[in-house]
Amino acid sequence: xxxxxxxxxxxxxxxxxxxxxxxxxxxxxxxxxxxxxxxxxxxxxxxxxxxxxxxxxxxxxxxxxxxxxxxxxxxxxxxxxxxxxxxxxxxxxxxxxxxxxxxxxxxxxxxxxxxxxxxxxxxxxxxxxxxxxxxxxxxxxxxxxxxxxxxx
Numbered sequence: 413x414x415x416x417x418x419x420x421x422x423x424x425x426x427x428x429x430x431x432x433x434x435x436x437x438x439x440x441x442x443x444x445x446x447x448x449x450x451x452x453x454x455x456x457x458x459x460x461x462x463x464x465x466x467x468x469x470x471x472x473x474x475x476x477x478x479x480x481x482x483x484x485x486x487x488x489x490x491x492x493x494x495x496x497x498x499x500x501x502x503x504x505x506x507x508x509x510x511x512x513x514x515x516x517x518x519x520x521x522x523x524x525x526x527x528x529x530x531x532x533x534x535x536x537x538x539x540x541x542x543x544x545x546x547x548x549x550x551x552x553x554x555x556x557x558x559x560x561x562x563x564x
Contacts, residue, residue: 413499414506415443415549418470420463420513421538422447428539435546439553446470456515464518467510475506477525480541481517484528493552495527500556509545511538 423429436443448466450459471477476499487495499507510521522528531544554561 413441413504414472415439415441416470416472416475416506416508417443417445417511417542417545418467418508419445419447419511419538419542420449420467422449423539423542426539428537428543431543432539432546435543435550438550439546441549441553443549450513459513460515460518461520462518463513464520467512467517467521468524471508471510472506474504475508476504476527477508477510477521478527478529479510479512479517479521479525480531480545481512481522481528482530482533482535484530486530486532489548489551490555492529492548493555496549496552497556511541511545514538 423432432445436445448463448470450462450466452462454462496507510517510525512518512521531541536544551561553559
């Protein structure tokens with residue numbers, strides 16, 4: 413099973429990018445990061461729609477889509493791992509994690525998502541949300557393999 417992280421915006425030299433990279437190098441599942449960006453200045457509603465188009469066009473064929481969104485469902489690390497394990501066991505070829513822009517996801521992404529996931533009611537900077545996702549992916553892989561990293 414592959415993991416695709418599709419994100420609006422570019423991470424340059426940011427400490428959160430280094431955290432993301434560190435956890436993703438530990439992940440034994442094949443993975444990729446695609447950074448997407450709309451360069452035209454657009455009103456917020458039009459920008460959300462355009463970013464949704466960019467994200468959905470980048471989703472690999474047959475991928476299970478997880479949209480990260482503050483209005484989504486908060487899962488425990490164990491439940492997140494179980495969900496990933498079930499998708500893996502059901503033969504999902506790829507999990508695509510979509511991170512929207514500053515104004516959130518467009519409706520098209522939320523309608524297409526197999527799961528809308530939240531890291532809680534607080535607002536997180538996008539680069540930090542990427543790092544948190546990477547850590548939770550590593551934690552899920554650890555839980556599924558019986559590795560002692562997760563000690564809940």
